[in-house]
Amino acid sequence: MALDSKPAKRVNALLAIENAATRKMVASLLRDSQYTIGDEALDVGHARLLLERVGADLYTVIICDKLGEAGHLDVLRYVRRETDRLPRSTPLICVADAWTAEELAQTRDFGASDILTLPLTHHTLYRAIGKSVTKQSSFISVATYCGPDRRMAVIKNYKGPFRREADKHLPRREPSRATPAPGLAPAQGGASGAVKPPARPESEIEWNRAIATGDMRIDVEHRKMIDYLKILGDASGEEDGTVATSAVLDGLRDFVVQHIEYEESLMETFDYDDKAMHKRQHAQFVARLESIGKDSASLEEQRRGLFLDVFEWIVKHITNVDRVMIAKMRGEYGATFLADICDLQTEVVINSAYDLALRITHASRIANDMAAGPSKRAHLDGIANTTERLMNLMELADVRVQINGCTDSQLRRLGEIRSALFAGAESLVESAANRLIDYSQDILSGRYGIPLGIGDTLLRQMGQLDSLAGVIGGPEAMGERSRKAVESAEGLARQVLGCLEGGAVCLEEFA
Ligand SMILES: [Fe+2]
Ligand SMILES: [Fe+2]
Structure with missing residues (x-):
């Protein structure tokens, strides 16, 4: 696919990219955009050799990945500081599938023209090259920094390079004057170099025609x-979850009653053959909402239970019952409508699972950059809960696909979700195992007595752990640390269950 407009300046690129798939993809994007690829290098040594021998046919842009772990920094240092064979201001764009905060700061300080994160689109690459090659801002070469000027402060009567510390007290340009390209790292200077959490993906269910x-x-x-x-799904942490659960329960109970009254008033306006079934489902849902908080479930369990109930209500009742009622009321109900409902429900389930998988992927990347501590632990717990919901949805999706079939694109999407789930499963196993260890140890210590329903909770947590382990391929496929955590968690949980069978008295032995 060629882009609409050709680059204003002829571009001859050096691709110094170790990863073959990335190199091939970038080369393809460049060719599609009518750029020329001067040379390709597979490692730092090869890249330096090409740069040392570069002649009249100068590279107008260099695109490199990390070339191992930090090979891009060697290339940057060479181009910005060491060679005179090509201009030091030669645009150098770094690409990688992920950047840590430290890597971003280093790459920025070594003078990268742009920092991109895979996957790239034509538009992203084209814009980055266009910005670096044809619209490059002034270049700064001082003892402490050699690279494009990314400062956003405005200095009246500015006469040359100045120390960045002085920028702190200066007025900033309007954001519209320096909008970063998608995938571009934050501008240099101060805290802006830190990795910003990616925008939160869309909530797991959105309004759609289903x-x-x-x-x-x-x-x-x-x-x-x-x-x-969404309020329930977005709540994380104990405090958040508690507030969300009670707020949603309060609001939802009244709201559902009014909503149902309206729907049931419509049922009386025409000859509706499913009236009894529909009213029965309404009554069951109201009863379910009323029952929440009246058993021994913890607040977190209530939140998760309520979330699944509301989700299931939206997927099953609204798409299957409410839509049919309105179609019947309007005389639009028939075979085509029924087939359509089935497809739409599968679509809702798969799209919701896909959104959850996206959320888990984003959250896992953030977790990688978090220091160990309570925040990280809470974050990992959130990931584990979301994963559990994803696994429930995948089960539901599998059943629907086996019974009703699905389109090729839905099948592809399910494959992508499974890959994402598999990629993050090992850290989730470890997190779930540690959670079970803590929980079991608390019970065995006798500090909190024996909560009602502890047996069910433990069995459920063991089941979750087992399911997660199954995603990876069982204990044999796990790393040593994860396997030991799982063994320890299961051992402790079995001790608690054994004690429950034998009576509470024996718990004192473990105190
Ligand atoms: Fe409804
Ligand atoms: Fe309804």
């Missing part, structure tokens, strides 16, 4: 249910 009934009031009210679901 949920729309066509009745304006009902649709508005169903959207409100999705908002409640």
Whole structure:
């Protein structure tokens, strides 16, 4: 695919990219954009050799990946500081599939023209090259920094390079004057070099045609249910979860009663053959909402249970029952409508699973950069909970696909979700095992007595651990640390279960 406009300046690129797939992909994007590839290097030594021998046919841009671990810094140092065979201001764009905060800061301080994160699109690469090659801002070469000027402060009567410390007290340019390209690292200077958490992916269920009934009031009210679901899904941490659960429960109970009253008033306006079934489902949902908080479940378990109930209600009741009722009321119900519902439900489940997988991938990347401590632990717990929801959805998706089939693109998407799940499963196993260890040890210490329903909770946590381990391929496929954590967690949990069978008295032995 060629881009609409050709580059204003002829571009002859040196690709110094170790990863063959990335090199091939970047080369393809460049050729599609009508750029020339001067040379390709596979490692730092090869890249330096090409740069040392470069002649009249200068590279107008260099694109490199990390070339091992930090080979891009060697290339940057050579181009910016050591060679005179090509201009020091030669644009140098660094690409990688992930950057830590430290890597970003180093790459920036070594004078990279741009820092991109894979995957790239034509537009991203084209814009980065265009910005570096044809619209390059002034170049700074001082003892402490050699690279493009990325400062955003405005100095009246500015006459040359100045120390960045002085920027702190200066007015900043309007953001619109320096909008970074997608995937571009933050501008240099101060805290802006830190990795910013990626924008939170869309909530796991969004309004779409699978949920729309066509009745304006009902649709508005169903959207409100999705908002409640988002509040529950976005809550993380004990305090957040508690506030969210009680707020949603309070709001949802009243709201659902009013909503149901309206739907049931519509049922009386036409000859509706599913009236009894529909009313029964309404009553069951109301009863379920009323029952939450009246058993021994912890607040976190209540939040997760409520989330799954509301989610299931949206997927099953709204798409399957409410939509049918409105279609019947309008005389639009028939075989085509039924087939459509089935496809749409599968679509909702798969898209929701995909959004969850995205959320887990983003959260896992953030976790990699977090220092060990309570925040990281809470973050990992959040990932484990989201993974559990993803696994539930994948089971549901599998059943639907086996019974009703699915499209090729849905099948592809399921494959992508499984890959993401597999990639992050080992750290999730470890996190789930540690959670079970802590929980079991607390019980065995006797500090908190024996919570009601502890046996069910432990069995559920063991089941989750088992499912996660199954995603990886069992204990044999795990690293030593994860395997030991799982063995320890299962051993402790079995001790607790053994004690429960034998009576609470024996718990004192472990105190
Ligand atoms: Fe409804
Ligand atoms: Fe309904």
